[in-house]
Amino acid sequence: MRDREIDEILRQAAQVPHDVGPALLDRIAGSIGSSLRPVRPLPPGWVLAGGLILICAAVALAGASRLGFYGIQKMSAWERALVFPALGIVLWLAAAACIGEMVPGARRRVSPGFLLGAGSLAVLAVFAILFHDYRTDHFVSQGMACLTAGLLNAIPAALLSWLLLRRGFAVNSLGAGMAVGTLAGVAGLAMLELHCPNFQALHVMLWHTAVMPVSGAAGALLARGAR
């Protein structure tokens, strides 16, 4: 049996008129009409994405200015040229994913789960390429301090992003929570790169990168709880 024949069967099956009771349609129109007022549509996607990127950049800079810009000062030009553009790309993708989740019928460039996994791996790969000091001095204590600082920085980024997106409507709240969590995690990670002068490879690869998946997972869990 050919696809064209299946098409034809589907076409014939769909030809049967499908009517909805006029009373039901009147009832729907009546319920809508009673509260019909002009509304202001959401701004274009690039405006929302720009707003989200600005929020995350501002939160990362504010956090680093409070703790000190020791990390970026210690970085070589080569390290700066790789780390921050990589974070910028992940941030831009995360902002696009947030908009895709908060606007019904929007084009989905990347799913939040894929973004979280691939984004974390990409950042991990950049760190693995750049940092080759494999000592593990104060691995857990310094690591926990960095993870905590990164996550604490992600919280205001998440709240402000949610505020910007509050007029949207998440058709998949779990995905929206994960996308916003990932976006906020990138803000936390960017703050750590600006601030933390510990360039031991395992420290950066584990504790810094972990901010993103932990924040993304927290966002998904919170959204699931709120559903």
Added chain:
Amino acid sequence: MNADSDLPMLMARYQGGDFAAATALIHRLSPQLHRFFIVQLASRGHADDLLQETWLRIHQVRHTYRAGEPVLPWFYAIARHIRVDHYRKARRAAAREESLEEIPEVAATLPPGSGRTPDLKSLLAPLPESQREVIEMLKVEGMSLEEVARATSSSVGSVKQKAHRAYQELRERLTGMGFGTGHTGGLS
């Protein structure tokens, strides 16, 4: 669907508070949204409830439609959300047994070799939910792959894959029912 070319204009007027545009949209789109719910194995009464709920939600979030974007994926994304949400609540209420019982009942109305065109609901009933909605939007409502991808929050590749798998399943099923090359002319 060429008749849908004025939908963006109606949406813009609806967002501007035009009751006539809202009514026109309700009359234009309700039958296909209702069929969308029916094809997902809802009863007629249940589909009526889902339709009402969908329009109330559409009304609440009408500002999320952005001019220049395709209209149908926006409507279907919300309808799909309502259906999934309702299904989740129904599952929580342990109503799962009802939907499981419904499938064999539908299948029983299609004896092999009956030679007549099954209705859409029966035809699509054996497909998994994700494939059913893709076929309904793609082949029944005439939406493009891109529009279906937007409505289902997935990629065009994923939509193509689901449609392909659905066609494999439908091919097997229809062949088993006695449809095949040269038989399409006899369907009515």
